Amino acid sequence: MKLDTESLERIDSFPYRHRVGEVMSRPLATAAPQASLVDASRVMVSASISSLVVVDPNGRAIGIITERDVLRAAAQTGSIGLHMPLSAVMSQPVMTVHEDAPLFVAMGRLERLKIRHLVVIDRAGMPVGMVTARVLLKLRAGQALALGDEIAHAADASQLAQVQARVPALAKALLGEGVSPLGVANITSTVLRDMTARAAELAERSMVDDGWGPAPVPACILVLGSGGRGESLFHPDQDNAIVHGGAEEHDPWFAEAGKRIATTLEAAGVPLCKGGVMAMNPPWRRSVESWKTEIDRWVREARGEDVLNIDIFVDFRPVYGDPTLADQVRAHLTEKAARSKPFLHMLAGSTADMRVPLGLFGNFITQGGRLDIKKAGLLPLVSAVRVLAVKHRIDATATRDRLDRLAESGHLPKGEAHLLAELHELLVEILIRQQIADQDEGVPLSNRIDPNRLDRLEKQKLKAGFKQIQALTTVLETALNSM
Numbered sequence: 001m002k003l004d005t006e007s008l009e010r011i012d013s014f015p016y017r018h019r020v021g022e023v024m025s026r027p028l029a030t031a032a033p034q035a036s037l038v039d040a041s042r043v044m045v046s047a048s049i050s051s052l053v054v055v056d057p058n059g060r061a062i063g064i065i066t067e068r069d070v071l072r073a074a075a076q077t078g079s080i081g082l083h084m085p086l087s088a089v090m091s092q093p094v095m096t097v098h099e100d101a102p103l104f105v106a107m108g109r110l111e112r113l114k115i116r117h118l119v120v121i122d123r124a125g126m127p128v129g130m131v132t133a134r135v136l137l138k139l140r141a142g143q144a145l146a147l148g149d150e151i152a153h154a155a156d157a158s159q160l161a162q163v164q165a166r167v168p169a170l171a172k173a174l175l176g177e178g179v180s181p182l183g184v185a186n187i188t189s190t191v192l193r194d195m196t197a198r199a200a201e202l203a204e205r206s207m208v209d210d211g212w213g214p215a216p217v218p219a220c221i222l223v224l225g226s227g228g229r230g231e232s233l234f235h236p237d238q239d240n241a242i243v244h245g246g247a248e249e250h251d252p253w254f255a256e257a258g259k260r261i262a263t264t265l266e267a268a269g270v271p272l273c274k275g276g277v278m279a280m281n282p283p284w285r286r287s288v289e290s291w292k293t294e295i296d297r298w299v300r301e302a303r304g305e306d307v308l309n310i311d312i313f314v315d316f317r318p319v320y321g322d323p324t325l326a327d328q329v330r331a332h333l334t335e336k337a338a339r340s341k342p343f344l345h346m347l348a349g350s351t352a353d354m355r356v357p358l359g360l361f362g363n364f365i366t367q368g369g370r371l372d373i374k375k376a377g378l379l380p381l382v383s384a385v386r387v388l389a390v391k392h393r394i395d396a397t398a399t400r401d402r403l404d405r406l407a408e409s410g411h412l413p414k415g416e417a418h419l420l421a422e423l424h425e426l427l428v429e430i431l432i433r434q435q436i437a438d439q440d441e442g443v444p445l446s447n448r449i450d451p452n453r454l455d456r457l458e459k460q461k462l463k464a465g466f467k468q469i470q471a472l473t474t475v476l477e478t479a480l481n482s483m
Contacts, residue, residue, distance in 0.1 A: 021099035024129030063090030157267035217246035
């Protein structure tokens with residue numbers, strides 16, 4: 001097997017392995033062209049940002065205003081200039097970069113154009129975020145780059161453990177630099193995926209040294225669950241699998257590889273999965289055909305005890321080896337699952353038990369002063385969006401990407417998709433901040449948050465968000481019943 005990023009593992013490999021959407025700042029601050037420079041200045045000061053985007057009535061970017069534009073207008077025209085409409089002073093055309101573009105594309109564009117800000121656009125050309133030279137410089141010269149390179153060249157589990165131990169500090173620094181919460185979660189997930197890939201490479205090398213020889217057939221290591229979605233935070237456990245192009249006779253080699261991968265990751269600070277979702281266990285290492293057979297069984301029998309395994313597996317992402325094997329499994333899963341109403345109902349089961357954690361008078365219902373924000377919010381939201389994506393044959397794995405694709409294809413109103421995306425970001429941000437605080441205070445990391453740490457506006461948004469998720473589960477039930 002070959003590491004799928006091997007050709008990019010150079011001194012400055014980080015910009016080649018990460019996408020603009022992972023680190024862009026969002027939500028995007030915008031203003032209408034008739035707004036004044038005073039209005040724009042107030043927005044930028046309030047949000048602690050250095051620019052905002054001028055949009056037309058359809059929400060498309062037509063210009064950009066930066067701190068420098070405000071200072072230039074004040075210097076040239078005095079206070080009178082600050083009351084000019086943005087349309088008169090904005091820079092245009094707007095320089096953009098696609099959210100799926102590698103970071104090196106954004107870096108090169110900023111350097112070539114000698115600018116400090118790039119508006120990030122989605123597949124439809126709509127502005128969704130901002131990436132700045134300051135943030136990219138922080139990433140390029142700071143901890144994120146160092147971690148990526150250390151993983152790529154780690155000689156053993158102890159060196160990987162050193163990387164894993166610094167992830168919370170990295171997340172805290174990135175948040176301070178204006179990187180979005182989902183961008184931070186994506187980077188911490190990338191660390192997990194890169195560590196899994198490196199553990200697989202080290203396992204293969206050690207097996208060659210120990211006389212097992214190289215992999216007998218092409219294979220691919222998959223990271224499942226939140227790591228596959230790009231939404232894992234701190235202290236994730238192992239969720240991985242193997243797909244290979246061989247037969248049953250090749251299983252002993254992959255059984256040993258799976259065991260060595262798990263051992264290395266555990267020693268590096270990534271705990272074993274309590275549910276046994278690891279390639280070291282037989283159900284999680286299969287040939288392409290065996291995975292297809294298992295998917296067919298899931299679709300045909302739709303047993304309740306399979307729900308958790310399916311939830312975790314559906315979000316897989318290839319990290320090491322031959323990704324075309326994973327593509328074959330994904331294509332089969334996408335086609336088979338979308339056509340099975342019982343399967344989709346089973347997949348939606350985790351949303352049915354969702355209970356809004358609010359009391360009669362709107363207060364948070366807590367245990368020991370905390371509530372499980374993953375169980376009450378993130379899990380039902382992610383699950384509902386996943387089911388809708390599977391139903392409509394959308395092969396994206398990240399929740400934000402699924403929402404965007406559902407909106408683009410007309411299967412979810414754009415306004416609703418936007419609100420759900422903002423809610424998802426809020427839930428992730430609240431959990432990240434709680435975990436950082438717990439890390440600083442020596443409290444064991446969990447998915448439980450203390451609502452008293454939230455300000456009044458955050459509490460209001462969270463309460464409204466819980467009700468929004470409950471409404472989404474109703475929409476999901478209607479969509480499945482109409483099949």
